[in-house]
Amino acid sequence: MADNYSFDIVSEIDWQEIDNAVNQARKEILQRYDFKGSKSTIEYSQKDKTITIMGDDDYKTKAIIDMLQNKFVKRHIPLKSMKYKTQEQAGGGMIKQIIEVQQGISKDNAKLLVKIIKDSKIKVQAAIQDEQVRVSGRDKDLLQETIQLVKNAELDFAVQFTNYR
Numbered sequence: 001m002a003d004n005y006s007f008d009i010v011s012e013i014d015w016q017e018i019d020n021a022v023n024q025a026r027k028e029i030l031q032r033y034d035f036k037g038s039k040s041t042i043e044y045s046q047k048d049k050t051i052t053i054m055g056d057d058d059y060k061t062k063a064i065i066d067m068l069q070n071k072f073v074k075r076h077i078p079l080k081s082m083k084y085k086t087q088e089q090a091g092g093g094m095i096k097q098i099i100e101v102q103q104g105i106s107k108d109n110a111k112l113l114v115k116i117i118k119d120s121k122i123k124v125q126a127a128i129q130d131e132q133v134r135v136s137g138r139d140k141d142l143l144q145e146t147i148q149l150v151k152n153a154e155l156d157f158a159v160q161f162t163n164y165r
Helices: 015-031 058-074 107-119 140-152
Strands: 005-010 041-045 050-055 082-084 095-101 125-129 132-137 160-162
Touching (some): 005 140, 015 058, 058 095, 107 132, 107 140
Antiparallel strands (some): 005 132, 082 095, 125 132
16 A cells, blocks of 8 residues: 555646637537628637637627637536637727637646645645646545645636546
């Protein structure tokens, strides 16, 4: 039996599911009656980790965002992984909305997670490793308690728990 147990807190995104969700939203734009004759588009770049929405007006842009969020929810992609930039005017009276897709836990967010865990006084150790946080301890129940603590925390980024051993 192991002396120490551990798990990792990560923020991972399935890029294939994002691609599928964007493609489904594109098809829906082509089929919807309120988008007939519209020049609205969705562009997706995995390299830049961005989704760019171009809408004829504010209503269409918001409708596309809503459509995309519904597709994300159906495909179990966390909405917290989407960071919206400010809308801007594009050529031809179009409105451009850029959405950054966040993957990995930034250093600041990792420090926040470690602080939350240490402040809880649960007898576990939390260590930052690249874009994840490893939590280890002697008791599985304490690790379960830590998972619940992180799940209940008001975080502005998505987290998953992996490598539970």
